[in-house]
Structures are given as structure tokens and as C-alpha cells.
Amino acid sequence: MYTFLLQSNSIPNEILSLHHMSMASLWCLLISVIVAFGVSFGFTVLILWLVFITHKIKFNVTDATLTQFNFTNNDTQLQYNLGIYFTIRNPNERVGIYYDTIEATAMYKDQNFDTRLLTPFYQTPKTTSLLRGRFEGQRAVVIGNNKVSELNSEKLAGVYSIDVKFRLSLRLKFGIYKIIRVRPKVECGFQVPLNFTGTSSFPWFQDAIGCHVDY
Known part of the structure; x- marks a missing residue:
């Protein structure tokens, strides 16, 4: 009986661990996308500003x-x-x-x-x-x-x-x-x-x- 309980409890823990890893990966991906967009947008604005002030x-x-x-x-x-x-x-x-x-x-x-x-x-x-x-x-x-x-x-x-x-x-x-x-x-x-x-x-x-x- 004790062995059965230990095995049944180990399955939710593994699923929970995988869930946490997936959420962490999603957050990392989201932050990477935001940073990349911010850098790209800032670079575009800088180029546009330089073009405008030189013309x-x-x-x-x-x-x-x-x-x-x-x-x-x-x-x-x-x-x-x-x-x-x-x-x-x-x-x-x-x-x-x-x-x-x-x-x-x-x-x-x-x-x-x-x-x-x-x-x-x-x-x-x-x-x-x-x-x-x-x-x-x-x-x-x-x-x-x-x-x-x-x-x-x-x-x-x-x-x-x-x-x-x-x-x-x-x-x-x-x-x-x-x-x-x-x-x-x-x-x-x-x-x-x-x-x-x-x-x-x-x-x-x-x-x-x-x-x-x-x-």
C-alpha cells in the first residue's frame, strides 16, 4: 500500500516539474522577443532620425x-x-x-x-x-x-x-x-x-x- 502511494504521488510531481520548465521557457522566449523588438525599433528610429536631420x-x-x-x-x-x-x-x-x-x-x-x-x-x-x-x-x-x-x-x-x-x-x-x-x-x-x-x-x-x- 505504501509503495502504491509513493508511485501515485511521483507522477504529479513530474508533470508539475515539466509545467514549470515549460512556463520558464515561454517567459524566456517572450522576453527575448520583446528585447529583440525593442532593439530593432530603436535602431529603426535612430536611422530615421539621422536621415531626417541630414535632409x-x-x-x-x-x-x-x-x-x-x-x-x-x-x-x-x-x-x-x-x-x-x-x-x-x-x-x-x-x-x-x-x-x-x-x-x-x-x-x-x-x-x-x-x-x-x-x-x-x-x-x-x-x-x-x-x-x-x-x-x-x-x-x-x-x-x-x-x-x-x-x-x-x-x-x-x-x-x-x-x-x-x-x-x-x-x-x-x-x-x-x-x-x-x-x-x-x-x-x-x-x-x-x-x-x-x-x-x-x-x-x-x-x-x-x-x-x-x-x-
Whole structure:
């Protein structure tokens, strides 16, 4: 009777041991798959990032209109109406770009006088997109003493030096995957004549003006 009991108890122990070994093997396999996937995904992201930063997006200002740019109240209030046209070039052959946020800030003599959000869009590889920004309104500005002479000279000439800075939030699309969020900054500087008719300032933009892109 005792022998029978010992033999009957030994079978479940063997099965339990095999079960533990199988579970351990499955866990090892699962961990190996996760690690391999993580390494592969990380390597893919790194390659995509290197490709993107070596083929930067290209910003160019192609035209601008300035129909109002009046200083009042001892040059502390600015009334303005500025329109800019610019292109964005995606030079990458396989990387699409989602422009989720396009924040444009217009500046004069280091003073921010307006900020606008432009419409988000998706840009396919190897394409150029034409966009337009409009800044209109009135804003209090403080021109530094070292910039007053430049302001007076530009008033006489009727041509103003404007800076527009962009803050972007992008997602890169590779195949069916949308990976990596990038937040580049773009700075554009140009001169534009005051023209009440709002017609193109073509002589000033006969050649597109390139902007500086910084990641």
C-alpha cells in the first residue's frame, strides 16, 4: 500500500516539474522577443532620425505684402497688416511629415507684435507646399533706444525689416508608422516695402529668401 502511494504521488510531481520548465521557457522566449523588438525599433528610429536631420526641411519666403505699418503714440503703438507667402520643402524620399502645430510670430526690431497659428497639414515625401500667413491688428511695442535711428530710416525709405519665427511640432511618417516627434525652430528675415494696394512685392522677392532651420 505504501509503495502504491509513493508511485501515485511521483507522477504529479513530474508533470508539475515539466509545467514549470515549460512556463520558464515561454517567459524566456517572450522576453527575448520583446528585447529583440525593442532593439530593432530603436535602431529603426535612430536611422530615421539621422536621415531626417541630414535632409532638413527647407523654408523659403517667396513674397510678402505690407499694407499698414503705422507707429502712433510716440512710437509705442503699432498698427500693422502683413501678409507673407512661404514654401516648405520636404526633401526626404520616404519620410512623410505631419505638421501638427505651426506657430508663426512676427517681429520688428526684436519686438514680438503678433503670433498666429497656421492650419496643420500632411506633407508627402519629395514635395513642396505653399503656405500663407496673415498678421493684422494693433499692438503696444517698445523700440529700444539703439533701434530708434533704424526705425526712422526705414520710415523715410518706406521699407521695413521684418522677422518671422516659426515653432513647429512635427511627426514623421515612415510606411504605415507615425514615429518620432520633432520640434524645430525656423527664423526668417526679410525686407518688405509699405504698399497700400496690397500687390506683390516682386522686385524684393525675385529670389526666394531662405530661412534658418534649427533642430
